[in-house]
Amino acid sequence: MMITGASRGIGAATARMAHASGYRIAATARSRDRLTPIVEELGGDAVLPIACDVTEWDQLTAAVRNIEESFGGLDVVFANAGALVNTSFRETSETPDVAAWRDMILTNVYGVAITARATLPALIRRQGHLVITGSVAGTGVRPGNLYSATKWATSALAANIRADLVGTGVRVTIVQPGIVDTDMPGPELRAKPMIAADDIARAVLYAVRQPAHVDVNELVVRPTGQDADR
Numbered sequence: 759m760m761i762t763g764a765s766r767g768i769g770a771a772t773a774r775m776a777h778a779s780g781y782r783i784a785a786t787a788r789s790r791d792r793l794t795p796i797v798e799e800l801g802g803d804a805v806l807p808i809a810c811d812v813t814e815w816d817q818l819t820a821a822v823r824n825i826e827e828s829f830g831g832l833d834v835v836f837a838n839a840g841a842l843v844n845t846s847f848r849e850t851s852e853t854p855d856v857a858a859w860r861d862m863i864l865t866n867v868y869g870v871a872i873t874a875r876a877t878l879p880a881l882i883r884r885q886g887h888l889v890i891t892g893s894v895a896g897t898g899v900r901p902g903n904l905y906s907a908t909k910w911a912t913s914a915l916a917a918n919i920r921a922d923l924v925g926t927g928v929r930v931t932i933v934q935p936g937i938v939d940t941d942m943p944g945p946e947l948r949a950k951p952m953i954a955a956d957d958i959a960r961a962v963l964y965a966v967r968q969p970a971h972v973d974v975n976e977l978v979v980r981p982t983g984q985d986a987d988r
């Protein structure tokens with residue numbers, strides 16, 4: 759299983775749970791140093807750490823080559839890496855941090871798209887499974903929220919990629935978490951109900967462990983009591 763954004767949060771929790779379920783894990787993040795804790799925790803032989811920025815095509819294709827050579831194939835890709843910056847389209851500052859907007863769009867949309875593009879030949883060879891992390895923020899209107907718009911895009915990517923793969927045997931799942939207790943939610947969200955990264959890892963494992971004829975397309979997983987507009 760290749761996991762992008764495996765250095766912490768949902769990706770690291772999924773690496774732990776998938777490893778305990780018998781998967782070999784290719785853990786990726788932008789720097790190998792940040793992968794050291796998960797590699798040390800799971801044991802060096804069990805995890806293949808790969809530095810890979812999901813916005814860099816050459817790094818993704820090199821990662822896929824490395825994984826196929828090391829594992830003999832690639833069965834599951836969890837396109838999970840993501841970024842969040844708070845936004846308002848009505849901000850009056852003359853120097854809004856639009857560079858942060860660009861980085862978030864590149865990571866959450868372009869990064870997922872080229873992760874799929876780089877890994878699908880390998881997944882098609884193995885009739886594998888692509889899992890994408892979206893968000894409940896990609897299922898409803900969030901005033902002024904560009905992150906939400908990027909997650910609408912991941913929902914569309916999952917649906918359109920799945921449609922493109924009909925007949926290949928590859929399955930596509932989008933997991934749409936509510937607020938998860940990771941480094942990502944800011945202080946304004948932390949007082950609200952949260953689920954744990956493990957709760958999302960369990961949803962990922964649920965999808966990928968179905969029989970080959972069962973394609974779980976969408977999983978929305980919120981903390982009990984989360985506001986309807988979250």
Ligand SMILES: NC(=O)c1ccc[n+]([C@@H]2O[C@H](COP(=O)([O-])OP(=O)(O)OC[C@H]3O[C@@H](n4cnc5c(N)ncnc54)[C@H](OP(=O)(O)O)[C@@H]3O)[C@@H](O)[C@H]2O)c1
Nearest residue numbers: 763765767768787788792811812839840893937938940942
């Ligand atoms: N936490 C929530 O409430 C929540 C809710 C809904 C959806 N999500 C989504 O869940 C996913 C995981 O988020 P999280 O909560 O686990 O956040 P996190 O703890 O901040 O982890 C984000 C992960 O993404 C990686 N990453 C960021 N940019 C990257 C890039 N350009 N290339 C490669 N890796 C990159 C980070 O690795 P490095 O920084 O080490 O490179 C890190 O491993 C994201 O897609 C997020 O949008 C989170």
